[in-house]
Structures are given as C-alpha cells and as structure tokens.
Amino acid sequence: PPVLWLKAVERSYKQGEAALDILKGAEFAVWPGESVALIAPSGTGKSTLLHIAGLLEAPDAGEVYVSGVATSGMADSDRTRIRRTEIGFVYQFHHLLPEFTALENVMLPQMIRGLTKKEAKTRAGELLGYLGLAERLNHRPAELSGGEQQRVAIARAVANAPRLLMADEPTGNLDPKTADHVFSALTQLVRASRLAAVVATHNMELAARMDRRVTIRDGLVVEL
Ligand code: ADP
Ligand code: ADP
Numbered sequence: 001p002p003v004l005w006l007k008a009v010e011r012s013y014k015q016g017e018a019a020l021d022i023l024k025g026a027e028f029a030v031w032p033g034e035s036v037a038l039i040a041p042s043g044t045g046k047s048t049l050l051h052i053a054g055l056l057e058a059p060d061a062g063e064v065y066v067s068g069v070a071t072s073g074m075a076d077s078d079r080t081r082i083r084r085t086e087i088g089f090v091y092q093f094h095h096l097l098p099e100f101t102a103l104e105n106v107m108l109p110q111m112i113r114g115l116t117k118k119e120a121k122t123r124a125g126e127l128l129g130y131l132g133l134a135e136r137l138n139h140r141p142a143e144l145s146g147g148e149q150q151r152v153a154i155a156r157a158v159a160n161a162p163r164l165l166m167a168d169e170p171t172g173n174l175d176p177k178t179a180d181h182v183f184s185a186l187t188q189l190v191r192a193s194r195l196a197a198v199v200a201t202h203n204m205e206l207a208a209r210m211d212r213r214v215t216i217r218d219g220l221v222v223e224l
Contacts, residue, residue, distance in 0.1 A: 001068030002029040003086075003164045003196040004053055006221070009062035011048055022048050023059070024219030032163065033194040035187060037207035039224065040216045046200045047168060049216065053198065054166045055083045067163060084113070088157030090167040090186075094149045096141040102128060102152045103137040109159045120159075127155040130192075131185050147178035154186055158195065165190060165197040171206065179203065 006028040012021040022045040030036055040046050051057040052064060055071055064071045066082055074082075096105045106124035111117060128137055131151040141149050150170060157165060170186065171179035183206045190197045199210065207213050213224040 001065070002031050003034075003067055004028070004030040004198070005065040005068075006049075006053060006059075007063045007065065009052060009059040009064065010219075011045070011052060011057075011059050021219055023052070023216075025062070026216070026219065026221045028053070028214070028221040030164065030196045030198060032196055033191075034212065035190050035197040035199070035210040037210040037213045038198060038200040038215070039202070039204065039207050039213055040200075044216045045219070046216065049221070050166050050168050050198065050200060054087050054089060055079050084109075085160060086163050088160070088162040088165045090150075090153050090157045090165065090170045092169040092172040094141065094153040096149060096152055096156070098141050101138045101140055102133060102144065102148075102155075105141070105152055106155045106159050109156060113160055124155070124159065127159065128152065130189065131155055145178070146174050147182050150174065150182045151185055154182075154189065158189065158193065161193070163196060165195050165199075167197065167199040169200055169202070171201065171203065179206065183209070 006026055009023050009026045011023040012019045038046055052059050055064065066086055071079055071082065103121065103124050106127060107120040110120035110123060125137060128134065131154065133148060133151055136144060136148055171182050174182060187209060201207055214221050215224055
C-alpha cells in the first residue's frame with residue numbers, strides 16, 4: 001500500500017460567518033521511498049495538508065490511510081502512536097532542545113520509545129555522522145550554524161526510523177548555499193533509507209531534485 005493515502009479529504013475553516021474551504025476532496029498518495037515536493041503559494045493549504053497527512057489535525061471528511069490503515073476511527077492514543085512511530089517531522093525552525101547536545105537531541109525520541117541509552121547513542125551517532133556532523137556531536141544548538149541545526153533536526157526526525165518524513169519549508173530560513181547542502185543531506189538520507197518524504201518548499205530548484213512535484217489548486221492536490 002502507499003505509505004500515505006489521503007482520500008477525498010475536505011477541510012474548511014470558519015472566517016466569521018463565512019466558511020473558507022481549503023481542501024475540497026483532495027486525493028494524494030505517496031509510495032514507499034518516493035520523495036514529493038509540495039509547491040504552492042501561501043494561504044492555499046500546504047500546512048493544513050501536512051497537518052492532516054501527519055495526523056496532527058483531523059479532516060472534516062474523507063480518510064487518511066497510513067501504510068494502508070485507516071486512521072479516522074482510531075482512538076487518539078493509537079493515532080499518536082502511529083504518528084510517533086511512522087512519521088517524522090521537520091519544520092522551518094529546528095525546535096531543538098537548547099540545553100541538550102546534538103547527540104542527546106537525537107537520542108531523546110529513541111529513549112522515549114524505549115530504546116536503551118546505549119542503543120540510542122549508537123544510532124544517533126551514526127545518523128549525525130551520515131549527515132556530516134561527526135565533529136559536532138557534543139555541541140549544543142546555540143553552538144551550531146543554522147544549517148547544522150537543521151541537519152540535527154532531520155536526524156532527530158528520522159531517529160525512530162519512520163516510513164514517512166514530512167517537512168514544512170525545512171530550508172526556508174537558510175541562505176541559498178546552506179539550503180542546498182541541507183537539502184542534499186535530506187534527499188541522500190531519504191534515498192539511502194528508502195524513506196518516503198513530503199517536503200513543502202518555495203524553492204523550485206530544490207523541488208526539481210525530488211521524484212515528483214504537486215501543488216494545491218482549487219482545494220485539490222494536482223501534479224505539476
Ligand atoms: P499555507 O500553509 O499554504 O500557507 P494554511 O494551510 O496555513 O496555508 O492555511 C490555508 C488558509 O486557511 C489560509 O487562508 C489561512 O488563513 C486559513 N487558516 C489556516 N488555519 C486556520 C484556522 N485555524 N482558522 C481559520 N483559518 C485558518
Ligand atoms: P510529543 O512526543 O512531544 O508528545 P506529539 O506526539 O504531540 O509530540 O507530536 C509529534 C510531532 O508533531 C512533534 O514533532 C511535535 O512537535 C509535532 N506537533 C505536535 N502538535 C503539533 C501542532 N499542533 N502543529 C504542528 N506540529 C505539531
């Protein structure tokens with residue numbers, strides 16, 4: 001099955017008396033190992049789509065399947081478990097814990113999931129090394145550059161080996177050269193681990209390097 005399948009998803013927001021229809025029966029499937037860029041102007045519903053696909057928000061109608069499993073009828077606790085085990089999130093701002101080192105930031109989600117400190121440390125070290133941060137393991141976020149911070153955030157997002165990585169403008173806060181490096185690191189990691197990825201971006205050059213590009217038009221997801 002697809003890692004992610006949105007079927008006839010609808011979502012509207014109340015704006016005073018009026019209803020603002022953002023998604024009007026959107027269909028969107030992402031297959032294992034596939035990377036998809038989501039390119040759309042602000043206000044068209046990118047964040048709404050990512051939040052619904054990431055099980056952070058429920059659609060008004062329609063269904064979200066994760067690895068073939070329908071999520072709408074689930075208990076919140078089951079949905080949270082799926083989100084924590086199958087989906088990794090990266091945002092425009094890294095949200096790393098400032099008092100912890102890079103290594104500890106990547107160890108934490110694994111320890112919350114029940115891995116031993118030793119197991120978590122081994123995987124965190126490998127991931128950070130893979131992302132070019134072998135010399136930065138014991139630095140705190142404030143001691144890292146913007147690009148390094150974002151690479152740590154990517155390592156943290158995939159620490160528990162999710163099947164799907166969702167990224168909302170992951171390079172939006174970086175200068176073009178750094179954005180390029182971080183994006184390369186992300187796509188390499190995605191390919192190497194056969195991870196599916198949905199990345200919202202305004203950067204067409206970076207989007208061109210992904211498998212597929214989609215946009216949101218009239219409340220639907222359409223291929224570009
Ligand atoms: P994008 O990420 O593409 O900028 P969003 O999904 O954040 O778009 O928002 C789409 C539209 O829905 C915007 O016009 C936004 O103002 C509106 N919107 C988003 N969230 C809410 C909310 N909680 N209540 C009311 N309107 C909202
Ligand atoms: P936690 O492990 O802190 O309880 P959750 O399971 O609530 O985290 O959320 C998983 C991921 O989703 C985290 O990366 C968190 O930052 C993010 N997240 C949670 N709620 C929201 C939200 N309303 N909007 C955006 N991201 C969110």
